[in-house]
Amino acid sequence: MLKGEYGEGTQNAMELLVAIGEAFDAEKMIPVTRAHAASSGQEGDLYFVEMLARGGAFCKIPTTTNPIADFEYFQKVINIADEHEEASVAWKTKDYYRQIGAVMSWSCIPYLAENIPQFGEHVAFSESSATPYVNSVIGALTNRESIQTALAAGVIGETPEYGLHLKENRKGTVLVKVEANLKDGYSYSLLGQYVGKKVGYDIPVFVGIPKRPTIDQYINLCAMLNVTGAIPMFHILGVTVEAKTEQEAFAGNAPKDKITVTDHELRQTHEELQTATGAIDAVILGCPHYNLDQMAEVAKLLRGKKLRDGVSFWVNTSATTKLLAERAGHVSVIEESGAHVITDTCIDMFCWNNLREKTGMTDSPKCAYYRRFGPVKVGTVEECVAASVEKGE
Ligand code: F3S
Numbered sequence: 302m303l304k305g306e307y308g309e310g311t312q313n314a315m316e317l318l319v320a321i322g323e324a325f326d327a328e329k330m331i332p333v334t335r336a337h338a339a340s341s342g343q344e345g346d347l348y349f350v351e352m353l354a355r356g357g358a359f360c361k362i363p364t365t366t367n368p369i370a371d372f373e374y375f376q377k378v379i380n381i382a383d384e385h386e387e388a389s390v391a392w393k394t395k396d397y398y399r400q401i402g403a404v405m406s407w408s409c410i411p412y413l414a415e416n417i418p419q420f421g422e423h424v425a426f427s428e429s430s431a432t433p434y435v436n437s438v439i440g441a442l443t444n445r446e447s448i449q450t451a452l453a454a455g456v457i458g459e460t461p462e463y464g465l466h467l468k469e470n471r472k473g474t475v476l477v478k479v480e481a482n483l484k485d486g487y488s489y490s491l492l493g494q495y496v497g498k499k500v501g502y503d504i505p506v507f508v509g510i511p512k513r514p515t516i517d518q519y520i521n522l523c524a525m526l527n528v529t530g531a532i533p534m535f536h537i538l539g540v541t542v543e544a545k546t547e548q549e550a551f552a553g554n555a556p557k558d559k560i561t562v563t564d565h566e567l568r569q570t571h572e573e574l575q576t577a578t579g580a581i582d583a584v585i586l587g588c589p590h591y592n593l594d595q596m597a598e599v600a601k602l603l604r605g606k607k608l609r610d611g612v613s614f615w616v617n618t619s620a621t622t623k624l625l626a627e628r629a630g631h632v633s634v635i636e637e638s639g640a641h642v643i644t645d646t647c648i649d650m651f652c653w654n655n656l657r658e659k660t661g662m663t664d665s666p667k668c669a670y671y672r673r674f675g676p677v678k679v680g681t682v683e684e685c686v687a688a689s690v691e692k693g694e
Pocket of ligand 1: 367368409589590648649668671
């Protein structure tokens with residue numbers, strides 16, 4: 302493959318993986334059985350997938366893709382005529398991913414439906430919530446891949462053996478004592494936001510989390526650990542699959558650092574996220590994409606209510622989840638309030654440019670981090686709904 306005997310695209314993919322392997326002193330390549338490319342539909346993404354596709358490369362293993370943009374939906378509801386240039390980059394990128402045989406999942410939580418690794422499976426997953434989720438919650442083995450290394454692994458079906466593919470690198474290194482009251486999904490986002498910033502590149506072991514987090518709480522924690530930090534894996538003592546005991550979580554080593562998180566740290570983190578005061582113009586939920594439980598929750602909160610004049614309200618999810626939410630009646634309840642359910646779209650895409658000057662609100666610190674709005678408030682989904690609907694409803 303490296304010599305080009307299987308075509309130029311395959312050669313390019315192999316060259317990248319060999320270079321990464323050499324940089325990390327990997328001794329050999331190992332098979333991976335699935336990949337997730339956090340495709341972004343932006344120039345760097347287009348450059349690499351186009352090079353591989355034009356060189357005749359084709360995915361050897363299931364390789365899912367991140368949300369790009371449902372441009373047609375946006376054209377229907379808002380005027381985005383000025384953004385055609387960015388749309389054309391996104392469109393070309395989508396076409397090359399299709400040509401190369403990737404799965405057009407357009408979801409940033411593929412590990413719940415479209416691409417589910419098993420315990421002990423070696424995979425190559427990029428995307429902020431995806432890498433820590435498959436390592437920590439499922440117990441599959443992946444490094445913190447980039448779009449390009451994940452796609453290259455999808456084409457080759459192998460990856461260099463280094464980092465989290467080796468058992469000895471999966472042990473916890475920092476002890477995080479949780480004394481805060483983790484009462485909802487948003488508090489897990491705050492926990493991830495705070496710990497990611499504090500811990501940086503290490504593997505935290507959480508103690509004191511009283512019960513198993515729900516799926517959306519896990520997703521929020523994973524996403525934020527990998528936004529304010531570069532944390533590809535964590536353990537929750539007594540809960541996650543590779544941390545049944547302290548001995549297993551730390552592999553017998555003493556933690557090199559210890560931190561404590563109380564309600565005070567979470568409150569402070571919440572306050573630091575706020576850059577707006579007063580009334581809001583727009584809400585974005587679903588970064589990471591909402592799962593079915595979250596769709597049910599937002600439908601329950603919006604049932605029988607109407608958005609205030611001038612407020613736009615967007616719920617992002619995957620096509621798979623939307624289908625199930627439609628069948629359950631959640632989508633019609635949400636839409637009756639005046640809100641939109643949008644699939645296949647990332648909040649970091651051109652289609653949201655019209656919100657740049659608006660005062661926004663979101664339940665996602667990651668969405669706030671990507672600055673989709675001017676000033677922003679961040680809070681729970683209940684608070685987002687309460688700030689958007691007509692008074693007295
Ligand atoms: Fe998903 Fe894009 Fe947010 S990939 S997590 S919607 S930044």
